[in-house]
Amino acid sequence: MITYLIDPIRSINLETISKLSSCSHTLELSENAKQKINHCRTYLNNKLNTENKPIYGINTGFGALYNQSISIDKLGQLQHNLVMSHACGTGDEVPVEIVRLMLLLKIYSLSFGNSGVSLVVVQRLVDMYNHNISPIVFQQGSLGASGDLAPLAHLSLPLISLGEVYYKGEKQASSKVIAQLGWKPLQLQSKEGLALLNGTQFMAAYGVYCLLQAMRLSKTADSIGSISLDAFDGRIEPFHQLIQQIRPHKGQIETAKNVSEYLKGSEISARAKAHVQDPYSFRCIPQVHGASKGAIQHAIEIFETEINSVTDNPTLFPDEDLIISAGNFHGQPLALALDYLAIALAELGNISERRTYQLISGKRGLPPFLVANPGLNSGFMIPQYTAASIVSQNKQLCTPASVDSIESSMGQEDHVSMGANAATKLFKVTENLERILAIELFTAAQALAFRKPLKTSVFLEKIIADYRKLVPFIEEDQLMYTHINKTIEFIKKLPNY
Numbered sequence: 001m002i003t004y005l006i007d008p009i010r011s012i013n014l015e016t017i018s019k020l021s022s023c024s025h026t027l028e029l030s031e032n033a034k035q036k037i038n039h040c041r042t043y044l045n046n047k048l049n050t051e052n053k054p055i056y057g058i059n060t061g062f063g064a065l066y067n068q069s070i071s072i073d074k075l076g077q078l079q080h081n082l083v084m085s086h087a088c089g090t091g092d093e094v095p096v097e098i099v100r101l102m103l104l105l106k107i108y109s110l111s112f113g114n115s116g117v118s119l120v121v122v123q124r125l126v127d128m129y130n131h132n133i134s135p136i137v138f139q140q141g142s143l144g145a146s147g148d149l150a151p152l153a154h155l156s157l158p159l160i161s162l163g164e165v166y167y168k169g170e171k172q173a174s175s176k177v178i179a180q181l182g183w184k185p186l187q188l189q190s191k192e193g194l195a196l197l198n199g200t201q202f203m204a205a206y207g208v209y210c211l212l213q214a215m216r217l218s219k220t221a222d223s224i225g226s227i228s229l230d231a232f233d234g235r236i237e238p239f240h241q242l243i244q245q246i247r248p249h250k251g252q253i254e255t256a257k258n259v260s261e262y263l264k265g266s267e268i269s270a271r272a273k274a275h276v277q278d279p280y281s282f283r284c285i286p287q288v289h290g291a292s293k294g295a296i297q298h299a300i301e302i303f304e305t306e307i308n309s310v311t312d313n314p315t316l317f318p319d320e321d322l323i324i325s326a327g328n329f330h331g332q333p334l335a336l337a338l339d340y341l342a343i344a345l346a347e348l349g350n351i352s353e354r355r356t357y358q359l360i361s362g363k364r365g366l367p368p369f370l371v372a373n374p375g376l377n378s379g380f381m382i383p384q385y386t387a388a389s390i391v392s393q394n395k396q397l398c399t400p401a402s403v404d405s406i407e408s409s410m411g412q413e414d415h416v417s418m419g420a421n422a423a424t425k426l427f428k429v430t431e432n433l434e435r436i437l438a439i440e441l442f443t444a445a446q447a448l449a450f451r452k453p454l455k456t457s458v459f460l461e462k463i464i465a466d467y468r469k470l471v472p473f474i475e476e477d478q479l480m481y482t483h484i485n486k487t488i489e490f491i492k493k494l495p496n497y
Contacts (some may be wrong), residue, residue: 005030006126011308015302017101025157026130029111029122034129036113037122043318044116047276048072056314056325057117058191079193083160086197087152089138094151094202096166098427099134101205102155105307111399113311114317115195124159124186133177136164137202141409144270144331147312148202151420156196161185198312203334206423207303207341210430214296214345217433218289220494221373222255223350223463224441225285226262228355229269230456231447233364234282236260236269244286251293254287256315266457275364281354288351295344302337331419338422344396346405349429349436353387356440359447360384370474377477380443385483388440390432397425397432402423438487442471449473463494 001387004020007030029037044058054060060071070078094102103125110122111116128135135158140152151225157163158174159447167177239256263269277283314325360380362368371379399423407414445464448456455461470490471483 001025003028004107007032007112008108011304012293013304014211014215015206016139017104017208017389019095020104021212022182027107027126029107029119029126031290033111033113033122034119036449037111037117037119040113040116040316040318041118041289044316044323047129048075048190054324058194058323063417068228073192076188076246077187079190081198082193083153083156084162085187086149087163088158089150089154091138093139094137094139098136098209099137099155100129100348101208102117102137102151102201103129103134105201105204105208106152106155106199108307109201109310109312110195110197112310114315115312116191118189118192121159121186121188121192121196124183125459127183128158133158133174134166134173135168135174139424142202142205142420142423143202143406143413144335144417145327145415146409146413147198147329147330148331148420149197151202152197152199152265153439155201159186159196160188167432168246177485182285192315195312198329200306200329200331200334200419203331203338203419203423204303205300206420206427207334207338208307208340208487210345210423210426211296211303212300213430213434214299214341216494217345217430218293218296218348219258220491221352222258222285223262223460223494224437224444224491225282225289225350225355227284227448227456227460227463228261228359228440228444228488229259229278229357230266230460231366231444231451232278232282233268233273233275233451234275234278235275236263238278238283239263239286248292249287249294251297252286252290257288259285262459263457264459266460267454268451268456271454279352279354279358281358285351289478290348292344292348295340299337299341302333303453306334316393320457331417332402335417335419337421339398339400339402342394342422343398344493345397345426345429345433346391346450349391349394350434351453352433352440353391354438356387359443366401366447366450370443370450371476379477381447383439383442383480386484387436390436394429394432394436397429401425402471415426434486434491435488437493438484441467441491442484442487445471446474466490 002025005028036146059234107125135149135155137154142148157465160177163174165174220275244253244256311328316323360369368374369379369381371377401418404418405415470486
């Protein structure tokens, strides 16, 4: 068990989050973070005790109710009511892995000391994380501006002993878990409910999770595409470094290098070819996979900036004696990047399905549908149908959410990002891509067997040998969905090669 120190002077990045997600760990607030949190809270308390002017969300109502003054003795009730009333999420539950990311990112954002919360609130979030308490959060309800209000309200309910959580593998009332641990429900103070609910941690957590998957699947697409290339008896020349040098997009260069290394030593790749060109789905792997790598890298830059930011409102600057109501909660930077990333991942699936289609088409010495007795056997006919269906769904999911906006809160919130919808759509696209790539591997491994006694590279032969321990060569028709499911599980391990 390792302990990760939360300190705002140390940036957090996707590499760190990936390492944390792969091992048992706890969080701890640094002394610097504690000092910043306490300093800001002390400043806010002094401000409220010495001045009597309205400060949005602190001694006023919220949204369109910003002009409603709240007496100082009701400020705690105001924050409690805020958390309760905004917990309006619905739909499917957010996966636990993403909820934990939401907790991590919310803790980190509050540690900067610009939010005005008390140390006890942040520490309780840390304690929830360290005890593997995962609040039940729902996918629907956020407009992606004014923060991810509904999802973050559900994330915060256990602080006041409301809502439900997953704890020790069971869904339980948070009040029961809190009592079991000997904790007391928190009495929220001024600004604290608003600081918890404002912010982009729902969008950001989905984006971080999908980016970690995207980096893995991008590499997986290169290795599976390499197997397909040899199975199709494709040409290696399009991956020559000179081609990439005269169009030096970084993603294109990286993809061509990967495929060249994966196929190094392949007998199939080295032999003379009767054909002078391959279809685009093979020949243009560097350009298409590479463009998606470029989009992934762009999204990484956006999200690494976001997760190292303060995104609630209003924000406090104690040393400058300023409390500023602004719009750092607006999710537009994330919404655009989420839509872009969904398109990039969908394209990896799109070109993958096209390679699958080519492999079953009875070309270049391969039998139709990759079985010895087509007609009696349908072979790999319908796996391609399934891939095509998923690709079509991804195209529909790639309609951008970020171009939409619906006015809310009586016109006070008249432009929203819809980044939360972009995030949940991206999650589905990411899941779909893994399934499409699995079908390509299932098909390519079958096709490659018809090239024997010629062998592909040592690297790819090792992948196929391990794969065959789970999924056999298909001699005659049999249940295919079980093999597809096993292939999905297998490719989760491919980056370890």
